[in-house]
Amino acid sequence: MSESLLTPKRERRKQQRPGELLEAALDLFVEKGFAATKSEEVAAKAGVSKGTLFLYFPSKEELFKAVVRENVVKTVKEGALEVANFKGSSAELLKTLMLEWWRRYGSTKASGITKLIISEGNHFPDLAAFYQEEVIDPATRMLKDILERGRATGEFLNFNTEHTTMVVIAPMLFLIMSKHANSLCISGSQETNPENFIAQHAELLVRGLSNSNSLC
Amino acid sequence: MSESLLTPKRERRKQQRPGELLEAALDLFVEKGFAATKSEEVAAKAGVSKGTLFLYFPSKEELFKAVVRENVVKTVKEGALEVANFKGSSAELLKTLMLEWWRRYGSTKASGITKLIISEGNHFPDLAAFYQEEVIDPATRMLKDILERGRATGEFLNFNTEHTTMVVIAPMLFLIMSKHANSLCISGSQETNPENFIAQHAELLVRGLSNSNSLC
Amino acid sequence: MSESLLTPKRERRKQQRPGELLEAALDLFVEKGFAATKSEEVAAKAGVSKGTLFLYFPSKEELFKAVVRENVVKTVKEGALEVANFKGSSAELLKTLMLEWWRRYGSTKASGITKLIISEGNHFPDLAAFYQEEVIDPATRMLKDILERGRATGEFLNFNTEHTTMVVIAPMLFLIMSKHANSLCISGSQETNPENFIAQHAELLVRGLSNSNSLC
Amino acid sequence: MSESLLTPKRERRKQQRPGELLEAALDLFVEKGFAATKSEEVAAKAGVSKGTLFLYFPSKEELFKAVVRENVVKTVKEGALEVANFKGSSAELLKTLMLEWWRRYGSTKASGITKLIISEGNHFPDLAAFYQEEVIDPATRMLKDILERGRATGEFLNFNTEHTTMVVIAPMLFLIMSKHANSLCISGSQETNPENFIAQHAELLVRGLSNSNSLC
């Protein structure tokens, strides 16, 4: 605590640099994509010189991975933790998760990463593999856990896991792609309230899955 | 048929050139994206020289537009025509349309264009605008027409058009993006039967929209 | 023959370009080394733009290999041919070879390649391997053939091949390194007549090797 | 020994620093060349920070000069001293010198400096000039002194000094270049015993120079 008082200016900057660079990188990657983002721009936006960027991140790809770790992996982990600690019904859990997912990720700048990786993944196989391993796989795992839990407690009917996973993910992906395809106006993306859309979808999904759907 | 007898070989080739170039271009654009496709490759694949390509298409962007006209706009127009001539119920029409859309477009090579435009549209605003005008707007228009027709006949309940449009489009988009994101393994995309998935979604959607849903 | 009269200007240039680039490259590689030679300089010296260089040679390394093939490998092959066709005694052959080697290679600009590869080979393993295979190995092979021939005819005494090879090569290498180490003044290199030096060394060597050395 | 008792640890380190840096620098310069050796690596190998290196040596070039002074100039001076004090015949002196030169320098790590200066001298004229003045000139002077001494005593015939100097130096240089051209396999360099080779050459040379060569 006294440290923060004593820490000299240079030192303080040093500890902030990675964060500043990461933030600048997130902004630019999301805005322009990976390939189109020039490392010098990132540095400039963070207020340092080109060389300094490479002092903290050995390459543009590593910079990107760090951005993903900071902004996506972290969110996935938090989600997994909440899932593990959730006390309510599986139906509630699923609905909560989908909505929170949108609130904490889909609606944020960081969701541009998802668009980026889908758009450019084919041209950067290393990044795609990294994302698959660090984000897609854990997230899918988490989803499956919820579904299995619901099935175990008898809450959910027997269902096709793959299909369900798709239905959970599809609307989020749709909204994210729409949001970041600035030059395109995919129907509804601009005027509809995404949160409502997600909530509705979640509700519909849960009903479909539930054992005792009192639709009538 | 008499044409082939009368037309000298050179002449015939000349008239086939654009088609051959368009086919080569479609393959490469879908496989590698717009930016990553080299015009020389397209020419080579069509069996002509680089210069010849620019003889038929004044630029790479115009080539792309021609590919879109040939492979996407055409499909949309066919769809609109069928919609106009369709005799059955609006519910049938909607279900038919969604399934046919997948069969005639989503499941074909040409659907890569959709992934391409979403992925790279931001970097090529002209192409995005062109696609918006020639594809997205007409397709959305067509969808709305169906919904309005259903409402007019009393088949469909009053609903949110934007929302419905999204629900119609989202699964198709999801499947298309999954299919063309080779380095990524988005859940379900590999093992699930897309046609079943679409059919199910269409069914669900129509039930939700319908006036007399005999769910109870 | 009529072709040369009809060949249009552009075409003629095209056939000359590789040669012009190769010559410019040789000059610059010898003058400044491999790493320090900028590809743009080579292009400029040949009177073309940077891009044109890469039209003819896919990379700087390939350009270098082409320079070696044109200026060194060729010479080695000519030497091997002459060795194979030589009619005189092995002693004469050896002396002739050493002197000719100097005249046709050591004393020319091209010998800078030898200095270059020894100087920079460690930093460009691919180039070193190429040179080893295309130049050093064949040249060594040729030398051994001569020695074996002399031994077979009874002209030469039994000797250590490795040692002899070194004695043949060392003075050439010494002269070449001296000649191209412009900033250094290794003794004798500037004023002594290299040809005399080589001739003397060859004479001495042959005497040492010969069966009937009439030194007494 | 009392020094270690009285000198405080920090103090001792301070006095050892230059030596440790010099040793690290020698290793790296020899292994990777001058340009390719990063000053940070040198510092790291010596266990200090980048800044500290520049505390002791104002620049990379000065560091190199210090390495030369420590590892080459010193050896030349020792050689000159021994030459001055040598009591035997000039022939013995020359043979001894050549062999000792190999033993004390050529066969050691330090001989990499010779390869380095020949390889990179053209790109670093200051270093080349320094080496010329501090090493080549004194060494050449020493050699000439021996030859003149031999001539003065009537031991040696009248000969061409330049030529003789070359013959003395050439084999050493050849062996050194071979030894440090790791990617290249110049004939004989690997299997032949360098010391024998040098000894033989020295013997041959002395015989050639001597007044009364009892070859017959």
Next chain:
DNA sequence: CATGAATGAGTGTTCATTCAT
């Protein structure tokens, strides 16, 4: 004395488009 954060100049390679032939 010692540290290590910051700098910024320098270069091989690609590719859409043109135009002389």
Next chain:
DNA sequence: CATGAATGAACACTCATTCAT
């Protein structure tokens, strides 16, 4: 009509040296 030679702008990454702490 068709060719293919030529162009030139654009971009990631390295490292010796400095100087605030």
